[in-house]
Amino acid sequence: MSSLSGLRALRALGAPGHPLLLLCLLSMMRSSLADGNLTGSPFTSLRLREEMLAKYSNLSSVIHNISLTEHSSVPVEKNITLERPSVMELQCQFTTSGDLNLVNVTWKKGDELLENNYPVNITGNTFYTQYMFTIINSKQMGSYSCFFGEEKELRGTFNIKVPKVHGKNKPLITYVGDSTVLKCECQDCLPLNWTWYSSNGSVQVPIDVHTNDKYVINGSYANETRLKIKHLLEEDGRSYWCSAAFQLGESEEHIELVVLSFLVPLKPFLAIIAEVILLVVIILLCEVYTHKKKKDSDDGKEFEQIEQLKSDDSNGIENNAPRHRKNESANQ
């Protein structure tokens, strides 16, 4: 705890523009270390050094908070994405109605127990604890948990990861001889570097841009990268991985490329054409058939009509009316 207050003092002194002052304090602390006055361990001095390095290079400070109550049954988790080295301040607070003095708090990174000199503060019903550290490289990334032990252990976890890269969820379907563009992007983040791999099974082979102009990698903005593949062949249909490198680690995403030959959609197309031609031929044949039938019966009827009209004309117009009407109703 005292080391922390010392750190706080350093921070209060503040500006990274006081190297002399810092050096003075450093030497002071080192001497006090030698005296064994500080309850700290080598870990503390390491942390101290990292803190000062952080201050010197003007790192961002990230603070995150988890609240737990005695009723929290599900482990509470918080996901944190970090791009750049930062000073982390993880805070846990625990509210209970029971006796707070019996509560035992521990911090762990994964399964590894961290040093037990973190500040603890009890205010009313709430138990505050805090863990501060600096993240500089990928080794410090991971899951940090605070444990409150009473009868049952309550746990809050901070998952610190690099930002996720987004590609495409669905496979990209292309045809032989086409060219296609595979795109990977990282929202709200700026990777240092992008790399593309192609994998056949488990082996990842980096993509060679320089051999021929089959592959072209370019990015419009730094948070986006595009891989253009020309003259696709069927062997090109495999998984492609884009990897974004940050200071604190790497983030990958894979895109599935499927290369089909033109015969694949051609078969259903020809099947449909065959079906349509068949239907049209059947329909037209049916029509010709019913037309013929009608013509034959019509010719017969016409003949009858003409015969009747010939006989009607000789009888006179008045007698026509009832017979003509009967003919009409028969034709309808």
Add this chain to the structure above:
Amino acid sequence: MPPSPSAPPPNPIPPDGGWGWVVVGASFISIGFSYAFPKAITVFFKDIQQIFNTTYSEIAWISSIMLAVMYAGGPISSILVNNYGSRPVVILGGLLCCVAMILASFSTSVIQLYLTVGFLGGLGLAFNLQPALTIIGKYFYRKRPMANGLAMTGSPVFLSTLAPFNQYLFNTYGWKGSFLILGGIFLHACVGGSLMRPVDLKEHTSQSKNTIAAKEDSGIKKASKASTIGKINKYLDFTLFKHRGFLIYLSGNVIMFLGFFAPVIFLAPYAKDRGVSEYYAAALLSVMAFVDMFARPIGGLIANSKLVRPRIQYFFSLAVMFNGVCHLLCPLADSYTALVVYAIFFGYGFGSVSSVLFETLMDLVGAARFSSAVGLVTIVECAPVLLGPPLAGKLVDITGDYKYMYLASGAIVVTASIWLLIGNAINYRLLAKERKKEKGRRKRSASPSKETEPLSKSKHEELSVEVSKVHSIPSEKGREKERESNI
């Protein structure tokens, strides 16, 4: 009182059944393709946009061009139908669409997509839409509103099946293969076209009693052929622009279409703007399409009833007003359930209007002139249909709130409905007056020739039981008078 529509029944009395219902099925397919495809193809746009490296608005032009050409190609379609009948034109339309999609699958730039899918595809759809509507008028008279309502149901049914089908095709074959297979799917319009048998006219021409009338009929045709205006009118009937009913319909519809489609297009963005998640916003459109599917046959059924058919123009105007009122009330919807209720009512209104949209035109101009009428109507409607949504979008951009767009659309649609109501009320009254005059004139002309008239009159009474006597066409004199009364 038997239904007495504004226009007389066509000269060969339509069969009203039998093969007609098969033709309704064929029209269902053609109308389905025509209206649903420009909307269903938008499923591909997001992915095509990335492949061709363009903005979304550039890709969306494909749909607009397709719709524009479909409407603008109306007169060409009408001329072809007037000369060759519906069947060859629909088959040609199906082949054009198929070729368009096959060519589109080989395209390498957006411009090529504009030309193939947009222009050629739109033309093919135009050759599908007009003949499908025309042939219903040739096959039906008494049950025509029902037939029209059923055929127009093709649009929502095809949209709900084509949209997920397109998504499936894209996931399996990519955009190239999808376009190829869609070309094959379009050929089914040809199947529908082959079902559209021309109406059999033999029964009437073979009877000796009618040969006199037929000869005199051909005499009139020869007279009109002589003048050039007559020649043009044989291809595309421009005299329709003197037709009172036609002008009322055209003007009312032009106003209506300005505010008709924008609410559909902006429903999902409006819902998202109100905080609804993307999935639920899309569900609103599905609800609307589902209700639309049932509203169309119901609308056809209502329009066919004895009570509504003589006053079908009022039914149309009221349906349009219903739509407008829905849009005016939409801004009041403050929760997702309220939006769903709006979608249901809107779907019902949209379906009702669509079911009688072309039936009312047929009712006004008659089936004989319908093919020219629909061509002229669609080319004029091209403008408001295309201008409506971008103008609405601009309104949203300027005011920053979708509410004003809905109020504006609602106001426009209500204005159109009032215009149609008043116009049609006047039209009905004038037509009733003309009919009375006609009756009087015929009674006077009937007295000198008692021997020859009764036979032909009684024959036509048999044929047209449910059609009022005034509309029977015994002689060429009566026919001329009918034409005059409609101008």
